[in-house]
Amino acid sequence: MQGGAKVYVRPVILLLSATFILTIARALALPYLVVYFSQTFGLGVVDIGLAVGGALIVSSILGVYGGFLVDRFSNYRILLSAATVFALAFAVAFQVTSLVPFIIAIVVVNLSYAVIDIAVKSGIGFLVAPDKRGSVFSIKYTLTNVGYAIGPFLGMLFAKVSPGLPFAVSALIGLAFVVLYGVLGERIPRQVGSERSGDGFASVLVHLLSNYRLVCFTVGGILSAIVFGQFTAYLSQYLIVTSDPENTYHIINYLVTTNACVVISLQYLIGSRINQNNLFRMLMLGMLFFVVGLMGFCYAQVHVVWIVAMIVFTLGEIIIIPAEYLFIDCIAPEDMRGIYYGAQNLSNLGAALGPVLCGVALSFYAPQAMFYVLSLCIVLASYFYFIGSRRRG
Structure with missing residues (x-):
């Protein structure tokens, strides 16, 4: 096929x-x-x-x-x-x-x-x-x-x-x-003919944990999902602290609409250019867009800056999602694609943790510190992507 x-x-x-x-x-x-x-x-x-x-x-x-x-x-x-x-x-x-x-x-x-x-x-x-x-x-x-x-x-x-x-x-x-x-x-x-096809779930889990690249990339995925998994939740938390509910409602509406328009209009154009030869470079470019977008949110004072920062942030999102799929596709044995994608699904843990982490940051530090915490998550995710992409096995 x-x-x-x-x-x-x-x-x-x-x-x-x-x-x-x-x-x-x-x-x-x-x-x-x-x-x-x-x-x-x-x-x-x-x-x-x-x-x-x-x-x-x-x-x-x-x-x-x-x-x-x-x-x-x-x-x-x-x-x-x-x-x-x-x-x-x-x-x-x-x-x-x-x-x-x-x-x-x-x-x-x-x-x-x-x-x-x-x-x-x-x-x-x-x-x-x-x-x-x-x-x-x-x-x-x-x-x-x-x-x-x-x-x-x-x-x-x-x-x-x-x-x-x-x-x-x-x-x-x-x-x-x-x-x-x-x-x-x-x-x-x-797929047929694999020695692992008859292994039980426990044996397959041991195999997953022994795959250094998969572990690194799963950790990187969890860390990056903290940033993009539920961005509307932590941005709403930030705006509630630094602004009034009416302004929060308006800005979030603008950002959600901007995000949807950018994804729908540019996802295929950009994502179709990601392949296994440029995978790591595109991953790092996506990480860079995330950090620039976060800093834009951090210092935004007017609606237009919020919108521009959201455009940049969304460019990172539409690069990272297909790149993650391709990375797992690249390292997964033919007969174990499902379990490898199941492990990738653990990145949803990052999406669930994001609002919690940001709530703690907003409670103990100046509001803008939240974006530096999120940027640190991106730096750590990039490190795990790097060592996972460079090492074999």
Whole structure:
């Protein structure tokens, strides 16, 4: 399959459609979790943060085992199963009225989405030639961002009818995808002939921990995700401390819109130029854009400076995401792509830790110090990327 000249064959298009459709379903409901937790269960801000962050952390850790399953079963079977669980979990979230079952349902939603994402990446790795994967990964990330742009808008419309309705609609979208993929999906063959194919999960974990490059890159990914994983959260924290709520609302709206426009318009143009030959140079360029963007936020006084800093920051984001995919694709054995992408998913731990770390920095130091702490995370991430890229094995 990889030798063919045509890249966007039907199996690849279906994998990309999984990203787009199920991202819309997820983004339709999850951005309103904070409001739903407050209105339905009466939770306070601290408890909501623990519930949302805890769900993300648990699903990220369990996602490693999801990657192990992706390597053991066909993509067709994994995608159908995970999408079915995704739809059922949203249906449960819509139906339950108790807090604990609701949180469990959200964990399952995040976990099944993570498994779907791993299966899509693994399928692209098998179906697409190495020199074309950068552009396909960039298309995938662009579709993810388009989904996150469309989903919350639709969710807002449904939430006006009923607070729980977005969960029901997400379940229906997930079910529609299951039907679509069940009819049109193709069984992508697994890699065969590997000595590790029969290893248990514990043995595979030992292998992962012994892979120096993977460990370095996972740590680097966690550190960089602290910076870009939930940037709206820590920027809101900063603005609340240094400004008033109305100004915070306006600036965050400008920044979210700017981020979405830059990603959608430039992701493919830039991401398609990233390949295994220039991978480390592009990684370092992305890190540089992050630091420049952070310093722009640090000293921004007017809206236009915030917007320019967001443009620069987003350039770093649209370089780092496909570069991370390509790095894992480069070092992963053919029969272990799933578990390697599952390990990469641990970078979500950084996204969960970001607002916590920034909250501590804002509590104990001058507000601008937060951006220096984040810049230090970028410097440390760059170091781990460097030693991981230079060492073999």
